[in-house]
Amino acid sequence: MNPLAAIGRAFLAFLAATGRIGLFTVSAVSHCVRPPIYPRLIGRQLIEIGYYSLPVVGLTTLFSGMVLALQSYTGFARFSAEGAVATVVVLSMTRELGPVLAGLMVAGRIGASMAAEIGTMRVTEQIDALTTLSTNPFKYLVVPRILAGLISLPILVLVGDIVGVFGGYLVGVNKLGFNAGNYLSNTWEFLEAIDVISGLVKAAVFGFLISLMGCYHGYNSGGGAQGVGLATTNAVVSASILILVSNYAITEMFFAR
Amino acid sequence: MADESPKIRIRDLHKSFGENHVLRGLDLDVAVSESVVVIGGSGTGKSVLLKCILGLMEPDQGSIEIDGTEVVAMPRAEREQLMHKFGMLFQGGALFDSLKVWENVAFGLIQAEGMERDQAREIAFAKLAQVGLGEDVAALLPAELSGGMQKRVSLARAIATEPEIIFFDEPTTGLDPIMADVINDLIVKCVRELGATTLSITHDMASTRKISDRVAMLYEGRIIWAGETDGIDTSGNDHVDQFIHGRADGPIKMAVRRS
Numbered sequence: 001m002n003p004l005a006a007i008g009r010a011f012l013a014f015l016a017a018t019g020r021i022g023l024f025t026v027s028a029v030s031h032c033v034r035p036p037i038y039p040r041l042i043g044r045q046l047i048e049i050g051y052y053s054l055p056v057v058g059l060t061t062l063f064s065g066m067v068l069a070l071q072s073y074t075g076f077a078r079f080s081a082e083g084a085v086a087t088v089v090v091l092s093m094t095r096e097l098g099p100v101l102a103g104l105m106v107a108g109r110i111g112a113s114m115a116a117e118i119g120t121m122r123v124t125e126q127i128d129a130l131t132t133l134s135t136n137p138f139k140y141l142v143v144p145r146i147l148a149g150l151i152s153l154p155i156l157v158l159v160g161d162i163v164g165v166f167g168g169y170l171v172g173v174n175k176l177g178f179n180a181g182n183y184l185s186n187t188w189e190f191l192e193a194i195d196v197i198s199g200l201v202k203a204a205v206f207g208f209l210i211s212l213m214g215c216y217h218g219y220n221s222g223g224g225a226q227g228v229g230l231a232t233t234n235a236v237v238s239a240s241i242l243i244l245v246s247n248y249a250i251t252e253m254f255f256a257r
Numbered sequence: 258m259a260d261e262s263p264k265i266r267i268r269d270l271h272k273s274f275g276e277n278h279v280l281r282g283l284d285l286d287v288a289v290s291e292s293v294v295v296i297g298g299s300g301t302g303k304s305v306l307l308k309c310i311l312g313l314m315e316p317d318q319g320s321i322e323i324d325g326t327e328v329v330a331m332p333r334a335e336r337e338q339l340m341h342k343f344g345m346l347f348q349g350g351a352l353f354d355s356l357k358v359w360e361n362v363a364f365g366l367i368q369a370e371g372m373e374r375d376q377a378r379e380i381a382f383a384k385l386a387q388v389g390l391g392e393d394v395a396a397l398l399p400a401e402l403s404g405g406m407q408k409r410v411s412l413a414r415a416i417a418t419e420p421e422i423i424f425f426d427e428p429t430t431g432l433d434p435i436m437a438d439v440i441n442d443l444i445v446k447c448v449r450e451l452g453a454t455t456l457s458i459t460h461d462m463a464s465t466r467k468i469s470d471r472v473a474m475l476y477e478g479r480i481i482w483a484g485e486t487d488g489i490d491t492s493g494n495d496h497v498d499q500f501i502h503g504r505a506d507g508p509i510k511m512a513v514r515r516s
Binding site: 120125128132 | 344349353364414424
């Protein structure tokens with residue numbers, strides 16, 4: 001087997017997949033801004049993505065904030081800079097850990113579920129049935145999920161930021177012996193609006209990517225149960241990778257000097 | 258066949274998947290209010306034919322006319338309007354498993370025709386009654402129903418919007434012979450009441466004899482025989498004879514790959 005041919009085939013397959021995802025994205029976005037829109041379905045997805053993800057995002061950010069306080073305290077103690085713990089916790093949570101951790105957790109929970117649900121609908125001909133009932137599957141299945149992802153992730157991240165900072169506060173005050181008032185004032189002192197806004201922009205992008213990947217892989221699923229399983233895996237993996245890549249790009253956009 | 262132009266007119270239809278040429282110049286007419294069944298072995302392209310007519314697949318070549326209007330490569334908006342004429346019973350039912358039974362039946366009325374939910378629910382109950390299901394079933398989810406009941410619900414959904422043309426994809430597959438006969442009777446009854454044109458695909462000969470006015474045999478991508486259902490036993494076509502008697506020996510060599 002010619003190794004160059006194998007590399008070429010893989011590269012062509014990658015380009016074809018990128019093209020398919022690009023076309024799917026254009027179609028999804030164009031349907032998002034054209035009626036009919038189904039508010040009832042968007043509401044259902046907001047509950048599914050936003051409300052039911054609160055526990056997992058809350059727990060993840062709570063413990064991350066707690067660990068961050070502990071780790072930064074032990075690290076900064078070497079330079080007698082323990083006073084920076086509160087600032088490090090709040091900046092890390094709002095800029096990075098809040099959106100990325102919430103994004104990855106939601107990608108695992110929601111991306112998989114979207115791909116499995118839509119994939120099952122594909123293999124059981126429910127998507128074809130939608131078409132025969134004069135209903136555009138893109139508008140009925142894809143648009144509500146993408147809009148709900150776009151709206152609910154920033155709200156989840158805002159909650160996650162607050163819970164994460166609270167976790168740092170709990171450890172700082174109860175375990176590390178910080179004065180509660182000083183800890184809170186240190187938290188607010190160096191926090192700027194851009195820190196929170198950049199995190200929320202990231203969250204909106206991550207929400208879009210998670211829903212897009214879940215819908216894309218589910219919509220193009222095939223081959224029965226194995227195909228749906230593969231779609232689920234691909235949805236989570238691709239969303240997670242895109243979250244990490246876009247996280248860097250957005251950070252560069254906001255904070256690169 | 259009647260003098261008027263056919264409800265469905267298919268000419269020289271081709272569809273390939275890579276090297277697999279599934280449809281190779283298929284011609285078929287279905288007259289107004291006529292019930293035609295396309296028979297043929299597994300993998301001969303029966304489902305592909307239906308999907309091409311429904312616009313779920315784009316044929317490579319050929320013409321499909323509905324009421325004299327060409328529908329191949331029809332713009333999406335026009336296609337969505339055309340879909341109002343169609344009803345479809347899928348092989349596996351294809352009921353929406355997140356919706357209750359009555360919501361499945363009323364789906365086309367609410368989503369496509371913009372009917373109020375209360376009014377659509379009343380119609381759904383009436384359609385369910387038409388296929389022998391009571392209001393107690395209406396609030397269940399599809400997963401709570403037996404295969405036969407799912408087929409009935411699917412039939413109720415297919416006729417709910419009172420379409421002009423109904424497609425049946427293997428309507429009796431997976432059912433026991435008695436339930437299959439019940440479904441066949443319901444199909445005949447519902448179609449007569451609506452006065453609809455139907456195109457079905459199946460390899461169930463009992464079903465074919467019961468629901469069709471005319472039969473067309475699909476083999477190697479073409480219709481190799483078509484005629485009145487009553488004449489199928491005296492078709493004089495070896496392929497048809499082998500198929501209707503279910504003999505392994507004969508001119509038909511079964512495809513082993515799915516089209």
